[in-house]
Amino acid sequence: MEKIPILRMGEFLLVTIQVDMHDRLALALQDDLTNRISQTGARGVLIDISSLEIVDSFIGRMLGNIAAMSRVLDARTVVVGMQPAVAITLVELGMSLAGVRTALNVDAGMELLRSSEDSFEDNRAW
Amino acid sequence: MAIILNQKASSLGSILAQHKEEILSEWLREMGGATRRSDLIKASELESQCRRFIDLIAEATAAAGVNVQSGTFDSMRDLLADISRSRASQGFSSQETATFVFSMKRPLFGAIREEMAKDLNGMAAEMWNATELLDSLGLYTTEVFLKVREETIRRQQEEMLELSTPVVKLWDGILALPLIGTLDSARTQIVMESMLESIVATNSRVAIIDITGVPTVDTVVAQHLLKTVTAARLMGADCIISGVRPQIAQTIVHLGINLLDVTTKATLSDAFSLALKKTGYTFTRVQKKEKLSEEQ
Numbered sequence: 001m002e003k004i005p006i007l008r009m010g011e012f013l014l015v016t017i018q019v020d021m022h023d024r025l026a027l028a029l030q031d032d033l034t035n036r037i038s039q040t041g042a043r044g045v046l047i048d049i050s051s052l053e054i055v056d057s058f059i060g061r062m063l064g065n066i067a068a069m070s071r072v073l074d075a076r077t078v079v080v081g082m083q084p085a086v087a088i089t090l091v092e093l094g095m096s097l098a099g100v101r102t103a104l105n106v107d108a109g110m111e112l113l114r115s116s117e118d119s120f121e122d123n124r125a126w
Numbered sequence: 127m128a129i130i131l132n133q134k135a136s137s138l139g140s141i142l143a144q145h146k147e148e149i150l151s152e153w154l155r156e157m158g159g160a161t162r163r164s165d166l167i168k169a170s171e172l173e174s175q176c177r178r179f180i181d182l183i184a185e186a187t188a189a190a191g192v193n194v195q196s197g198t199f200d201s202m203r204d205l206l207a208d209i210s211r212s213r214a215s216q217g218f219s220s221q222e223t224a225t226f227v228f229s230m231k232r233p234l235f236g237a238i239r240e241e242m243a244k245d246l247n248g249m250a251a252e253m254w255n256a257t258e259l260l261d262s263l264g265l266y267t268t269e270v271f272l273k274v275r276e277e278t279i280r281r282q283q284e285e286m287l288e289l290s291t292p293v294v295k296l297w298d299g300i301l302a303l304p305l306i307g308t309l310d311s312a313r314t315q316i317v318m319e320s321m322l323e324s325i326v327a328t329n330s331r332v333a334i335i336d337i338t339g340v341p342t343v344d345t346v347v348a349q350h351l352l353k354t355v356t357a358a359r360l361m362g363a364d365c366i367i368s369g370v371r372p373q374i375a376q377t378i379v380h381l382g383i384n385l386l387d388v389t390t391k392a393t394l395s396d397a398f399s400l401a402l403k404k405t406g407y408t409f410t411r412v413q414k415k416e417k418l419s420e421e422q
């Protein structure tokens with residue numbers, strides 16, 4: 001079964017989604033990621049979805065769920081590199097991913113993770 | 127029956143061919159009265175148009191009778207379409223354009239009366255044929271005229287849509303979208319797409335939507351604005367709405383629209399300074415400071 005790799009970078013976990021997400025894969029990722037967070041004690045998770053071109057409401061909800069779960073496990077989640085079409089689709093579906101922080105690219109996302117050590121409650125990038 | 131009709135029709139054609147000059151001069155005189163707009167079209171141009179029209183109509187009726195749909199009338203239709211198109215762009219009204227064809231009735235009827243004075247039944251039939259023919263040609267003229275107008279309107283609408291949604295780069299990492307005109311869903315879509323694409327292309331972290339030029343903000347427009355802001359946030363950029371006029375602030379509150387999650391500023395300059403702060407820029411007025419210290 002294909003799997004989405006989870007890379008460890010210091011105290012952060014890096015997830016790069018480079019295949020089309022289907023429901024089972026998303027559920028597996030949720031499972032893997034929560035396990036890895038508790039194993040490694042990661043402080044932050046960065047999910048790069050720049051190659052993701054198609055989303056549906058399920059995948060949108062999965063992203064929200066993963067963020068919420070990581071928060072429970074005391075790790076911040078940043079979703080980076082969302083495509084314009086994906087953003088428009090999610091908005092049209094009525095999903096604003098309220099609890100998820102976002103950044104333009106991996107670079108900005110890492111910066112956000114590092115800088116927001118102390119401002120945990122703040123949803124905004126600055 | 128078809129043969130009889132054809133014979134009759136071709137007699138209309140021969141009448142037209144025989145009395146060409148007569149009809150032409152009569153027709154031009156007719157148009158010289160109420161409908162000729164000497165300010166818009168030259169007499170020589172009008173005459174050449176009329177001459178060509180009569181030539182074609184005589185040719186076509188001789189060949190195919192009064193059946194305007196037939197292929198022999200193709201060149202006739204092309205001529206009329208050309209005339210309509212040029213009239214529409216010259217500023218004629220639709221009535222004036224259609225009268226170009228209809229004013230030919232009187233001279234044509236005169237010619238028929240003269241030619242068929244002995245055969246009353248034949249005259250009535252010819253008159254009917256001529257009326258039918260000129261009516262359908264006149265209606266065709268109006269139709270083309272309207273089509274040209276509609277094309278113009280549609281093209282202008284598209285141009286307006288493109289003109290009214292520019293994305294401006296204000297600073298490194300700061301974009302501005304000055305919106306002008308009412309926001310409907312089609313425009314919101316275009317605004318959203320062009321903004322998001324520019325965010326990716328310029329790697330911008332802040333986008334300022336300036337609504338100074340938006341006349342009214344109702345629940346639908348607010349909904350569209352919120353969608354745009356949310357989409358930008360999903361991409362990882364922050365959105366500031368600026369140019370909120372006092373009346374608009376009042377309507378927003380009266381309508382109970384929740385804009386609490388969105389940063390709003392009264393002017394574009396306020397929004398810009400906030401954006402600079404957010405991207406980590408600070409500004410100082412060097413010259414002013416020096417002057418002040420000199421004075422001190």
